[in-house]
Amino acid sequence: MRRKIFALIAGVALVGFFSGKVSAATHVVQQGDSLWSISQNYGTSVNQLKAINNLNGDLIYPNQQLHISAEEKTESQDQLYKVAEGDSLWKIGNKYGVSVADLKAWNNLSSDIIHPGQSLAVSKGAAPAPEQKQATNSQAVQQNKPAPKAPAAKPAPAPVQKEAQPATTGSEASGKEMTVTATAYTAYCNGCSGVTATGIDLRSNPGMKVIAVDPSVIPLGSKVYVEGYGTAIAGDTGGAIKGNKIDIFMPDKNAATQFGRKTVKIKLLH
Known part of the structure; x- marks a missing residue:
């Protein structure tokens, strides 16, 4: 009887331990x-x-x-x-x-x-590392420091180093309006898994508004207003979606077929 009671207590403790780990x-x-x-x-x-x-x-x-x-x-x-x-x-x-x-x-x-x-x-309570702030202050001092004067010559202007600019980012593209060619698709097409390139399960979330985009034109994860469709998430890609083209998700196959191909205006919200 004592062995049974001990085993029961140990089992309860073990379950409590793993439950804590899960929570x-x-x-x-x-x-x-x-x-x-x-x-x-x-x-x-x-x-x-x-x-x-x-x-x-x-x-x-x-x-x-x-x-x-x-x-x-x-x-x-x-x-x-x-x-x-x-x-x-x-x-x-x-x-x-x-x-x-x-x-x-x-x-x-x-x-x-x-x-x-x-x-x-990466959290609200954290702060940037000190070396990051020091580097910024150092750069500011260097930019404000006058260039040394050459003998019998006018002071040489301080060299200005231009930082390389990356391709258009989601922040820079925010608010941008454009005209695109739009088609429609569903989560049940031939060979479709129903899961987008960013992991959205469209079969489990048929009410979501999602569009497939060319990430070089519209960043993945952006919110985009689509004329006649509403505000959608740029959450998918496609082999045929290149340049100013989008593919609009519709839960109903007949509605997607009837949509066909249209020219619509869109606006990147953020």
């Missing part, structure tokens, strides 16, 4: 995940996940880290991220579940330009 977990979003499926796995709700991770909608991305509990989120409030080669604010934002606008505000950035080795705050 304080950070979930890395996988292809095909949705907030609903994640909430079911961890015994929480979609609204709680959205509140803890400051999500305005149901859109999540593969490799994005989601906090499952408020306690776990508090433990990583002052986290800093070191920029790696090939990183962008959009990629870093997806990884930590924050927006590009928040990253820029938390790090006092006036543009989307970042550099390898740079430390970025």
